[in-house]
Amino acid sequence: MKEIIGVLGAGTMGAGIAQVAAQSGHEVILVDLNATQLEKAKSNLDKALTKLVEKGKIDATEKEAIEGKIRYASEISEFSFCNLIIEAIVEDLGVKHKVFASLEEIVSEDCILASNTSSLSIASIGSVLKNANRVIGIHFFNPAPLMPLVEIIPAVQTSEETLSKAVDLIKSWKKTVVVCKDTPGFIVNRVARPFYGEALRIYEEGIADFATIDWAMTHFGGFKMGPFTLMDYIGNDVNYAVTESVFQAFYYDPRFKPSFTQKRHREAGYFGRKTGRGYYNYAEGTTLPLPTENEELGKQIFNRILVMLINEAFDAVFMQVASREDVDLAMTKGVNYPKGLLAWADEIGLKNVLAQLQALFDEYGEDRYRPNPLLKRMVG
Ligand SMILES: NC(=O)c1ccc[n+]([C@@H]2O[C@H](COP(=O)([O-])OP(=O)(O)OC[C@H]3O[C@@H](n4cnc5c(N)ncnc54)[C@H](O)[C@@H]3O)[C@@H](O)[C@H]2O)c1
Numbered sequence: 001m002k003e004i005i006g007v008l009g010a011g012t013m014g015a016g017i018a019q020v021a022a023q024s025g026h027e028v029i030l031v032d033l034n035a036t037q038l039e040k041a042k043s044n045l046d047k048a049l050t051k052l053v054e055k056g057k058i059d060a061t062e063k064e065a066i067e068g069k070i071r072y073a074s075e076i077s078e079f080s081f082c083n084l085i086i087e088a089i090v091e092d093l094g095v096k097h098k099v100f101a102s103l104e105e106i107v108s109e110d111c112i113l114a115s116n117t118s119s120l121s122i123a124s125i126g127s128v129l130k131n132a133n134r135v136i137g138i139h140f141f142n143p144a145p146l147m148p149l150v151e152i153i154p155a156v157q158t159s160e161e162t163l164s165k166a167v168d169l170i171k172s173w174k175k176t177v178v179v180c181k182d183t184p185g186f187i188v189n190r191v192a193r194p195f196y197g198e199a200l201r202i203y204e205e206g207i208a209d210f211a212t213i214d215w216a217m218t219h220f221g222g223f224k225m226g227p228f229t230l231m232d233y234i235g236n237d238v239n240y241a242v243t244e245s246v247f248q249a250f251y252y253d254p255r256f257k258p259s260f261t262q263k264r265h266r267e268a269g270y271f272g273r274k275t276g277r278g279y280y281n282y283a284e285g286t287t288l289p290l291p292t293e294n295e296e297l298g299k300q301i302f303n304r305i306l307v308m309l310i311n312e313a314f315d316a317v318f319m320q321v322a323s324r325e326d327v328d329l330a331m332t333k334g335v336n337y338p339k340g341l342l343a344w345a346d347e348i349g350l351k352n353v354l355a356q357l358q359a360l361f362d363e364y365g366e367d368r369y370r371p372n373p374l375l376k377r378m379v380g
Contacts, residue, residue, distance in 0.1 A: 002026050003169065006085035008076065008099065010034075013116050014088035015041035016144030019048060022069040023145070024173040029071050029078050038072045045070070048145065080106050084169065086138055088116040091241075093124060100135075101128040112162055114138040118189055119245045122155035122182045132157035136166050139186060141334045149334035150175040151186045176333045178326035184249030187322050187330040189242055191341065193256055194308035196239060199227035200259035202301055208292065210279045215291035216301035222338035227305070228279040231262070232272030236279075240266045254368045255312070306344070307356045311372050313341035318374035345375075354379045 005021040007014045010032035018030040018041070032038050049063045058066070071078070076099075079085055085103055089095065096115060103113055114136050115125050126135030137153030150170050154163045163179070170177050180187045199213050208216070214226020231239050240262050247256040265271075265278060272278030280288055313331070317324050328340025345353050354371055361369040 003083035004029070004081050006031065006079040006082035008032075008079075008085060008087045008103075009089035010037045010041040010072070011088065012142060013140060013144060014086075015044060016142070017086055017088060017116065017140055018070055019045055019066075019145050020140075020173055020175075022066045025069075027069055027071075029073055029082065031073050031076055031078060033074060035074060038074070042070075042072060076102060077106055079103065080108075082107060082111055084112045084114060084166075086114045086116055091117060091119065093120050096120065096125050097128045100125055104129050104131070110134070112136060112166060114166065116140055119185065119242055119249070121184075121249075122153050123157060126155050126157050129157075133159035134162055136162050137182065137186070138166060138170060141188070147334060148174075148176045149188070149330060150177050151188065151330065151334070152177055152179050153182050153186055154179070155182045176329055178322055178330050180322040180326065180330075181320060183319070183321050185242070185246045187316055187327055188334040190246060190321070191309065191312045191316055191327065191331060192335055193243065193246060194305060194312055195223075196227050196231055196243065196262075197256070197259065198305045198308045200261050202304065203228075204259065204261055208297060208301055209289065211289045212291040212294075212297065213301055215293060216298040217305065219293075220298055220302035221306060224336055224338075232278035232280055232282075235271045235274055236262055236266045237271045254366060257368065303356060304360070306348075307353050307360075308369075310341050310345045310353050311357055311375065313345070314372040314375045317342070318372055350375060350379050 002025050005026045005028045007018045007021070007028060007030045010030050014030065018028045021028045030041060045067065049058065049066060052058045053060055053063050085107065087096065087099060089099060096117070100113060112134050113129065115122060116139055117125065117137060118139065122135060122137040126132040129135055135155055136158050137151070139151040139153065141147035141149050152166055152170065167177055167179065178187060184190060202208060202213055203210060210228040214228050217223045217226045225233065240258060243256065243258045247258055250256050269275055270277045273282055276282050313327050316322060316327050322330065324342050328342050331337040332340055354375055357369060357371040361371065
């Protein structure tokens with residue numbers, strides 16, 4: 001029997017999650033307080049499915065069937081028959097607390113209550129529930145229909161049954177599932193921090209400009225976008241907020257320290273593509289700056305950011321956030337890294353990674369550069 005899936009919030013993520021569930025054959029109820037958002041979700045779904053028809057991935061009858069599976073509503077009372085509800089509303093703990101408490105009043109005893117939060121603690125979200133062993137994090141990546149990765153996060157209260165049901169269900173949606181601990185940023189939003197943070201630091205030290213750092217990462221690293229292009233794409237408001245929340249949640253560990261450069265860009269309203277200006281100017285008639293294609297400089301930049309990413313990947317394994325395999329899967333399937341970071345470390349040699357980190361640590365004397373103990377142990 002197919003489960004009935006409730007999705008709360010018809011924004012960027014909720015609409016995409018509803019599409020994935022409907023394409024997997026479930027009946028879906030998509031609820032949002034804002035009628036305009038529901039309309040937008042409906043018309044975006046039509047566009048997305050029309051594209052799939054044009055590409056020959058589905059036919060017109062299948063398109064109609066998928067569309068027929070989603071019911072749009074403005075009241076959570078519509079969720080009463082759901083087996084799973086995925087919440088994808090505003091990233092605000094107070095609001096999520098209120099919503100989870102109300103949801104529990106409506107649903108059956110065995111309905112799983114999941115959050116798509118990127119940065120909040122699942123344990124805290126679940127704390128308002130009478131039966132908290134039904135709470136879990138189910139974290140999709142944007143755009144949900146296209147990105148294969150889903151992080152599943154059991155909280156301290158989550159039962160084995162809730163975890164295994166959630167894992168089986170999301171796997172049946174043809175997603176790559178990784179299970180990770182309820183720690184700040186889970187896997188991807190933690191391990192990826194140096195991609196932005198170290199790039200900003202290199203810029204702030206005057207080593208290179210945005211375009212050159214971006215070039216180093218795409219040219220030598222094979223990343224699809226350089227850090228500044230990517231931050232402009234994500235939005236400096238959103239990316240800065242994640243960085244700040246991870247930094248605070250890690251009790252101000254200097255490894256995650258936000259950057260003044262990004263803060264100032266955000267304060268100036270230079271959010272990136274969506275405001276027409278970020279690190280780069282996207283206004284019509286302007287041309288993007290060219291990088292300084294100096295091979296030695298480019299390799300130095302790329303290596304510095306890569307070893308910082310690898311150090312963070314080691315830390316996620318060391319602190320038991322997820323398995324080695326899942327950390328590598330998460331970065332390749334969630335944010336399209338060209339290689340898993342731990343596999344990359346093996347390729348370039350652990351000794352080499354440690355030596356580069358140690359050199360940074362010795363030069364700066366900052367905790368930010370301390371090599372991970374697991375890496376040290378493995379080098380011996
Ligand atoms: N955008 C991303 O890239 C991304 C990726 C992964 C996870 N997330 C997480 O997913 C969640 C949603 O993010 P988003 O980017 O889709 O946000 P969004 O702003 O695009 O959409 C949020 C929607 O929730 C609705 N909403 C707000 N409060 C509500 C309530 N009480 N009841 C019903 N609907 C309500 C809003 O009307 C809006 O349509 C957040 O927790 C975010 O951290 C976002």
